[in-house]
Amino acid sequence: MATQVTDSELVQKMLGGDKTAFAELYRRRQRDVYRFALHMTGAADLAEDVTQEVFIVLMKKGNEYDELKGSVNAFLLGVTRNYVLRRLRRERSFVSIDDTLGDTIATENASVNEALARNESIQAMRRAVLNLPPHYREVVVLCDLQELSYAEAAAVLDSKIGTVRSRLHRARGLLIERLRTTSVETAAEKEIESARCFA
Amino acid sequence: MNCQRFEEVINDVAREQIIDAGARVAALRHSDECGACAARLTDERGLTLRLRELAEAMESAGAPARVEARMLAAFDQIALSQLPARRVSAAGQSQRRYLFGAIAAGLLIVCGLLAMRALQPVPVTRAPEIPPIASAGTPAPTAPQFLPPAGRQRLIGFEGSRTRSSKPRAAASTKPGPVNNGSTEIATDFLPLTYGAATNLEEGGRMVRVDLPHSALATFGLPVNMDRANERVKADVLFGVDGLAHAIRFVR
Numbered sequence: 001m002a003t004q005v006t007d008s009e010l011v012q013k014m015l016g017g018d019k020t021a022f023a024e025l026y027r028r029r030q031r032d033v034y035r036f037a038l039h040m041t042g043a044a045d046l047a048e049d050v051t052q053e054v055f056i057v058l059m060k061k062g063n064e065y066d067e068l069k070g071s072v073n074a075f076l077l078g079v080t081r082n083y084v085l086r087r088l089r090r091e092r093s094f095v096s097i098d099d100t101l102g103d104t105i106a107t108e109n110a111s112v113n114e115a116l117a118r119n120e121s122i123q124a125m126r127r128a129v130l131n132l133p134p135h136y137r138e139v140v141v142l143c144d145l146q147e148l149s150y151a152e153a154a155a156v157l158d159s160k161i162g163t164v165r166s167r168l169h170r171a172r173g174l175l176i177e178r179l180r181t182t183s184v185e186t187a188a189e190k191e192i193e194s195a196r197c198f199a
Numbered sequence: 200m201n202c203q204r205f206e207e208v209i210n211d212v213a214r215e216q217i218i219d220a221g222a223r224v225a226a227l228r229h230s231d232e233c234g235a236c237a238a239r240l241t242d243e244r245g246l247t248l249r250l251r252e253l254a255e256a257m258e259s260a261g262a263p264a265r266v267e268a269r270m271l272a273a274f275d276q277i278a279l280s281q282l283p284a285r286r287v288s289a290a291g292q293s294q295r296r297y298l299f300g301a302i303a304a305g306l307l308i309v310c311g312l313l314a315m316r317a318l319q320p321v322p323v324t325r326a327p328e329i330p331p332i333a334s335a336g337t338p339a340p341t342a343p344q345f346l347p348p349a350g351r352q353r354l355i356g357f358e359g360s361r362t363r364s365s366k367p368r369a370a371a372s373t374k375p376g377p378v379n380n381g382s383t384e385i386a387t388d389f390l391p392l393t394y395g396a397a398t399n400l401e402e403g404g405r406m407v408r409v410d411l412p413h414s415a416l417a418t419f420g421l422p423v424n425m426d427r428a429n430e431r432v433k434a435d436v437l438f439g440v441d442g443l444a445h446a447i448r449f450v451r
Contacts, residue, residue, distance in 0.1 A: 017278050019271065019275070022271075023267075023271060026267060030261055030262045030267070031262075034260065034261050035257055035261070038260060039257070047262070048262055048263065048266055051262045052266055052269060052270065052273075055270050056270075056273055056277075060277060121249060121252065122249075122252055122253050125249045125250065125252070125253045129253070140250070143214075144214070144247070145250060145253060145254045147254070165210075168210060172210060172243065175246055176242045176243070176245075176246055179246070179249070
């Protein structure tokens with residue numbers, strides 16, 4: 001039975017000039033990097049840029065990766081986080097949600113109305129996440145959307161597990177509040193629209 | 200379990216994380232008894248569901264294929280730029296050192312030649328006025344006090360007398376015989392040996408003729424004919440009243 005090569009082994013091979021190892025590592029990890037950047041920025045082009053930058057860093061500074069400090073994924077997400085925060089500071093305009101989700105969430109069996117409602121719900125959720133302050137947003141993305149453990153998230157964020165837990169608790173509280181407010185506003189808008197129709 | 204403790208574990212319960220089984224049971228029991236905590240748990244579970252929906256919707260999202268192509272191209276470039284650099288640093292380090300050494304030596308030679316050309320005085324001119332001298336390195340007992348105004352001026356400004364035109368020769372020949380054998384000697388300008396040589400000679404002094412090795416010319420930046428390196432060269436040394444040598448000129 002063939003055992004799969006670990007990410008750490010791929011990094012070592014890549015540092016030795018093995019292009020195949022790099023390609024394999026890229027295919028394994030690019031989604032995590034890209035999604036983290038996309039959830040954090042809300043912009044596909046920026047997420048693409050960040051993904052490129054992160055893997056170039058891996059090529060150039062892969063020897064800085066220390067297996068004892070965490071997984072390769074945590075290393076890559078840590079680099080991603082640094083680049084994302086840099087871009088957020090530089091551009092400060094990040095609630096432009098790309099409409100790339102519409103195609104992905106429609107299912108064949110669901111009715112059009114259900115699909116639209118689900119799409120709307122997801123977009124609202126996405127907007128709410130993007131409106132969180134970055135230090136809360138990153139824990140929600142890592143722990144809830146990318147399903148990292150507290151320990152892994154702490155390694156990515158270079159902080160303590162307790163900090164991650166408390167930030168996640170606070171972030172989720174904020175999300176619940178914002179979603180509630182949004183749903184109240186949406187209901188009010190619908191009432192106004194229906195009143196206009198019957199007027 | 201009370202509400203405060205419930206709040207501590209509510210995230211893990213709502214997110215279905217692995218926690219102590221006893222704590223989970225206690226939390227659920229508390230939510231059955233406490234309306235506020237039950238509502239909180241409902242909200243948290245609703246949030247978890249919506250976040251999972253978002254995560255599922257984004258599951259297939261990834262960087263476009265063009266990024267992979269760019270990355271592989273970048274890998275080739277980086278490998279090309281870094282590996283040869285390492286090779287050069289390992290194998291060509293000594294070559295580079297030799298190259299730098301050769302360049303530095305070349306520069307030094309050029310600078311030396313330029314400096315020699317700049318400092319080189321016009322080698323000879325007729326000595327128009329040389330006071331009586333002593334011979335062969337020992338001060339002559341009858342050496343007169345030396346204070347020729349013209350000589351002093353020339354000592355201060357060396358450039359003034361560097362001509363070989365026929366006029367000075369004629370002028371020199373008309374002046375009183377400056378050297379032992381009359382008009383056959385040719386001398387360089389006086390070269391100062393100390394700072395403020397002219398000032399030190401204002402109070403008087405004397406000139407002593409000495410024989411020096413030919414290589415002494417090089418000490419004063421004068422060209423040396425290597426074919427005659429073993430020969431001796433005559434020089435006049437000006438001593439001040441302080442007994443120190445303050446200037447020198449070479450005589451042929």
